Amino acid sequence: xxxxxxxxxxxxxxxxxxxxxxxxxxxxxxxxxxxxxxxxxxxxxxxxxxxxxxxxxxxxxxxxxxxxxxxxxxxxxxxxxxxxxxxxxxxxxxxxxxxxxxxxxxxxxxxxxxxxxxxxxxxxxxxxxxxxxxxxxxxxxxxxxxxxxxxxxxxxxxxxxxxxxxxxxxxxxxxxxxxxxxxxxxxxxxxxxxxxxxxxxxxxxxxxxxxxxxxxxxxxxxxxxxxxxxxxxxxxxxxxxxxxxxxxxxxxxxxxxxxxxxxxxxxxxxxxxxxxxxxxxxxxxxxxxxxxxxxxxxxxxxxxxxxxxxxxxxxxxxxxxxxxxxxxxxxxxxxxxxxxxxxxxxxxxxxxxxxxxxxxxxxxxxxxxxxxxxxxxxxxxxxxxxxxxxxxxxxxxxxxxxxxxxxxxxxxxxxxxxxxxxxxxxxxxxxxxxxxxxxxxxxxxxxxxxxxxxxxxxxxxxxxxxxxxxxxxxxxxxxxxxxxxxxxxxxxxxxxxxxxxxxxxxxxxxxxxxxxxxxxxxxxxxxxxxxxxxxxxxxxxxxxxxxxxxxxxxxxxxxxxxxxxxxxxxxxxxxxxxxxxxxxxxxxxxxxxxxxxxxxxxxxxxxxxxxxxxxxxxxxxxxxxxxxxxxxxxxxxxxxxxxxxx
Amino acid sequence: xxxxxxxxxxxxxxxxxxxxxxxxxxxxxxxxxxxxxxxxxxxxxxxxxxxxxxxxxxxxxxxxxxxxxxxxxxxxxxxxxxxxxxxxxxxxxxxxxxxxxxxxxxxxxxxxxxxxxxxxxxxxxxxxxxxxxxxxxxxxxxxxxxxxxxxxxxxxxxxxxxxxxxxxxxxxxxxxxxxxxxxxxxxxxxxxxxxxxxxxxxxxxxxxxxxxxxxxxxxxxxxxxxxxxxxxxxxxxxxxxxxxxxxxxxxxxxx
Ligand code: SF4
Ligand code: SF4
Numbered sequence: 001x002x003x004x005x006x007x008x009x010x011x012x013x014x015x016x017x018x019x020x021x022x023x024x025x026x027x028x029x030x031x032x033x034x035x036x037x038x039x040x041x042x043x044x045x046x047x048x049x050x051x052x053x054x055x056x057x058x059x060x061x062x063x064x065x066x067x068x069x070x071x072x073x074x075x076x077x078x079x080x081x082x083x084x085x086x087x088x089x090x091x092x093x094x095x096x097x098x099x100x101x102x103x104x105x106x107x108x109x110x111x112x113x114x115x116x117x118x119x120x121x122x123x124x125x126x127x128x129x130x131x132x133x134x135x136x137x138x139x140x141x142x143x144x145x146x147x148x149x150x151x152x153x154x155x156x157x158x159x160x161x162x163x164x165x166x167x168x169x170x171x172x173x174x175x176x177x178x179x180x181x182x183x184x185x186x187x188x189x190x191x192x193x194x195x196x197x198x199x200x201x202x203x204x205x206x207x208x209x210x211x212x213x214x215x216x217x218x219x220x221x222x223x224x225x226x227x228x229x230x231x232x233x234x235x236x237x238x239x240x241x242x243x244x245x246x247x248x249x250x251x252x253x254x255x256x257x258x259x260x261x262x263x264x265x266x267x268x269x270x271x272x273x274x275x276x277x278x279x280x281x282x283x284x285x286x287x288x289x290x291x292x293x294x295x296x297x298x299x300x301x302x303x304x305x306x307x308x309x310x311x312x313x314x315x316x317x318x319x320x321x322x323x324x325x326x327x328x329x330x331x332x333x334x335x336x337x338x339x340x341x342x343x344x345x346x347x348x349x350x351x352x353x354x355x356x357x358x359x360x361x362x363x364x365x366x367x368x369x370x371x372x373x374x375x376x377x378x379x380x381x382x383x384x385x386x387x388x389x390x391x392x393x394x395x396x397x398x399x400x401x402x403x404x405x406x407x408x409x410x411x412x413x414x415x416x417x418x419x420x421x422x423x424x425x426x427x428x429x430x431x432x433x434x435x436x437x438x439x440x441x442x443x444x445x446x447x448x449x450x451x452x453x454x455x456x457x458x459x460x461x462x463x464x465x466x467x468x469x470x471x472x473x474x475x476x477x478x479x480x481x482x483x484x485x486x487x488x489x490x491x492x493x494x495x496x497x498x499x500x501x502x503x504x505x506x507x508x509x510x511x512x513x514x515x516x517x518x519x520x521x522x523x524x525x526x527x528x529x530x531x532x533x534x535x536x537x538x539x540x541x542x543x544x545x546x547x548x549x550x551x552x553x554x555x556x557x558x559x560x561x562x563x564x565x566x567x568x569x570x571x572x573x574x575x576x577x578x579x580x581x582x583x584x585x586x587x588x589x590x591x592x593x594x595x596x597x598x599x600x601x602x603x604x605x606x607x608x609x610x611x612x613x614x615x616x617x618x619x620x621x622x623x624x625x626x627x628x629x630x631x632x633x634x635x636x637x638x639x640x641x642x643x644x645x646x
Numbered sequence: 647x648x649x650x651x652x653x654x655x656x657x658x659x660x661x662x663x664x665x666x667x668x669x670x671x672x673x674x675x676x677x678x679x680x681x682x683x684x685x686x687x688x689x690x691x692x693x694x695x696x697x698x699x700x701x702x703x704x705x706x707x708x709x710x711x712x713x714x715x716x717x718x719x720x721x722x723x724x725x726x727x728x729x730x731x732x733x734x735x736x737x738x739x740x741x742x743x744x745x746x747x748x749x750x751x752x753x754x755x756x757x758x759x760x761x762x763x764x765x766x767x768x769x770x771x772x773x774x775x776x777x778x779x780x781x782x783x784x785x786x787x788x789x790x791x792x793x794x795x796x797x798x799x800x801x802x803x804x805x806x807x808x809x810x811x812x813x814x815x816x817x818x819x820x821x822x823x824x825x826x827x828x829x830x831x832x833x834x835x836x837x838x839x840x841x842x843x844x845x846x847x848x849x850x851x852x853x854x855x856x857x858x859x860x861x862x863x864x865x866x867x868x869x870x871x872x873x874x875x876x877x878x879x880x881x882x883x884x885x886x887x888x889x890x891x892x893x894x895x896x897x898x899x900x901x
Contacts, residue, residue, distance in 0.1 A: 356812035
């Protein structure tokens, strides 16, 4: 038998042919991204291709793996299938080189690689058959394991035949045929099917809009909208940056975002996975049919889309209720193994609705108007922000000129509930002899709500006004009990020229107790669980300080199943409470039930929104206490003589 | 169908910052139910507040410039006279800022047009305008009239559109000099707001001391009855009686 006619040589040729076809298909798919605008990168630069491409292996092996490994079975499955496939195919290609092709050892190695791929393919099949989990998509995705098994198994036969020689030659030919069927099937899935994630995902890692995410940064600040652009926000797929379009194509429909999404869980018409698929399909003629879970209680839409057609609207692809259901909690982003930025896309779509069409949910109109004309989303007088502190010393920085800690009160200060928290915090500052002050009537709203609701114009006005005010005073850092204000001032004001050192009250109180400036007695007071605010945990990575602080109180702390950076949202972010899109359940009810399931009698919170949302739950509830209140109770229980610095 | 909205030099009632008046923005939204293009008109020294309306759906703002203290009415009449719209909409009363609430009436008189106050909804068919007018306690009244007309808009009208930068950018402002005109009549005095004293009913002449005391100390107002911890039966009966008294329920059948 001549080399040119044995199945092993055929396999090498097949792989070469497949690679060529894949390159053509991928290039044609990639050309579609060109309809997008210039790349958007949060550092304000273009895509750094050199650094990006070089970093792909590390970004894949470290960052992607970090997410994938939360589901160990999926991680093994993917490592075997993808690793085996790539290694085996590369080896088979190398087999075209005569000395290698003649080596038995070489073919054993190749067989081993394909064996791994086959096992991986079998695991994919095991997961999907006989019953497919709800979060996974069907359709072409159900055929994926069959193609993997055919290609991996077929190539394995070829490699075995090449190892053992003539007696198995007929099997080798059979294997080659199987590998060809599987291989071409996989290449066909490259343009619109599951395999698209492989090349789009790799390029997405290289051209990611937030490269900082791979360098240990949280990189969660929204990128400023260009308010001079002829069209504000995103109306059509062509309005997205091309690297965002690339990101949508990277989705593998794993459904992890769907499972994490609080709006989906509440039966509101939002499913981040479906949303990404709609966005990926919007710029293609004849997008592949979607076979995953729908938007819950989906509102009817015409389903008409195209590169230059509107995306949002009853006459388009995505109903407005879908984008207004989002709490901007970033749980989907946190869970996405393909590092897709759902929240950026949603806010971009909202920006067009708000700034071009004035099409905001009715409940959000007063919020936006008051943010604009009263500089306070509730339309309340700025001078009334400090009313909560009646009787407590609350020096104005205007009187002092400078201070060590500037206390940023936030919109929660107007609410009775959060007023209690702030009173506790101020009392603690007083007891610890902190040099603090507030802006008083000079504090405007930070603009968080306006920005998440897509009104970048009003946000920019508020940001500039606040930055101008802050520039007049000297202070070392800004303390706040509102994670939304913390995020905006710490991460989003820098783009507007405001750079401040921010500290959340959980970290600040932790610091004070660690330094012994607050004396507290442990007060075992039943079981307690801590609810991580999205804007503190996921947006700012602060999950440890609140826990350290609680542990100092000597409470029996238990964790909810979803906690830390994977915590579930309370439903209070992103303007969702004012947009008020109807669902089957309320998000805070779901979260409170999770807290109760731990057997905790108290749920500790660290955010005015969380406190308001969770306190609004009726029925079987845990009591809601802010960290500051818990700490103050423990300090008050300590013998007065030990009180530091009184 | 051409609709024109009068815009005042308003202030936000809480912050005191220049801001379009809420009812005038509602007027813009109401006008949009009848016409695609809605123009605005302001006569005064400064159009900053009025310009805000461009972000809430106003297509074009005409600013007739005046010096402070000038009467805007002649300028408005002149502006309206050059290209008369079918409908002029305005806010219902003075808010924060330089307003009197009388202007729509003066304007209607000067133009010789009918005026309907407190509209919550408008419709036009064959040149006939149908206005739903808000009355106290949620009552509504329907008016039909020939155009042109002046209409003031009630706060219960549908919500105004939210501010949209993109819409604001497309809006145009036309600046034209206004007609200098001194305000006739006694000068206007400005005083801080003070809640008005309640009207006290005087007892009929010859009433006893107890009646006079009662009349002097009890406000005549919506009236009513305070029941402290009544038995549920009595409370329910009182509510029913009240609903019958004000005509929400039919009078009780005598049996
Ligand atoms: S967006 Fe990400 S998490 Fe959601 S289905 Fe796609 S790949 Fe999975
Ligand atoms: S940010 Fe939160 S609410 Fe919005 S789509 Fe993602 S998971 Fe759902």
